[in-house]
Amino acid sequence: MATVFESLDDPGFQGLFDDFSHTAYRLEARQGYGVSYEMEEFARFRSGQARGAFPGIAEWAERVEAATAVGKRFHRVHVVTEPLSDYVRFECAWCYRHTAAAGEDVRVVAVPEGTWPQGLPRFDYWLFDSALLVRMDYADDDAFVRAEIVADPAQVVAANAARDHAVHLSVPFADYAAGFDDLMRRPASSPV
Structure with a gap:
């Protein structure tokens, strides 16, 4: 029977990000994610307000820093x-810039x-140590549905x-973002 996580906060799912030995890779295929830890900041971004403390991304950045410090x-x-969706603009401007740093x-x-790029799936997944595959499933409204460990070799x-x-x-995020302003809008002089 497959291991299924119905919450991103499930301790078993969260443990995957601590227990891997070398690499944790994510393919993101969606143009929006309706995850609770981003809702407030996404609303701020869409209304033109300044970025707040953003605890969800701060915690992720801390996790990345700690893993990187030990060679993961x-x-x-x-x-x-x-053109980029509002969510992708938000993710690039307010999330990726911090996690990349x-x-x-x-x-x-x-x-x-x-x-769509030939040869790439249209679904999200995590791949830990090139051996443990976790498929991420989302609803049409971008809400997280479940994550499932896939055992099929x-x-x-x-x-x-x-x-x-x-x-x-x-391309590296920094190279991609260089073609946009701070809010991930292309300057008028740039080609689309």
Whole structure:
């Protein structure tokens, strides 16, 4: 029977981020995430207010820093469609800038809306130490539904291949963000 987590706060799910030995990789395929620890700050971003303390991202950045200090690596690739959704603009401006500064290797594959990179799945997953695959499921309204540990070796191999391909197609977040202003809007003189 598969291990399923129905909450991002589940101690078993949270333990995965402490128990890995070398690498924790995330493929992000969605253009929005409705997670509780970001709701207040996302509302602030959308209304044009200044960034607040943002405890959820501060905790993540601390976790990344602690892991990096002992030689572990957090990295992710986000496939983003352009023009960017409000959520992706928020995630880039108020989240990735801080987690990348903490040591997370954040990378971006940008594609025009309505297209998708060949060879990359359209679902999110975490891959720990290239061996433990956790598929992340979200509802159409971006709400988290569940995370499931996938035991099928063929799916683990496919996730590793997709990771390598995503990294190959991607650019470092800092390079991608350089084409935008502080709120991840393209300056008028930049091509779309």
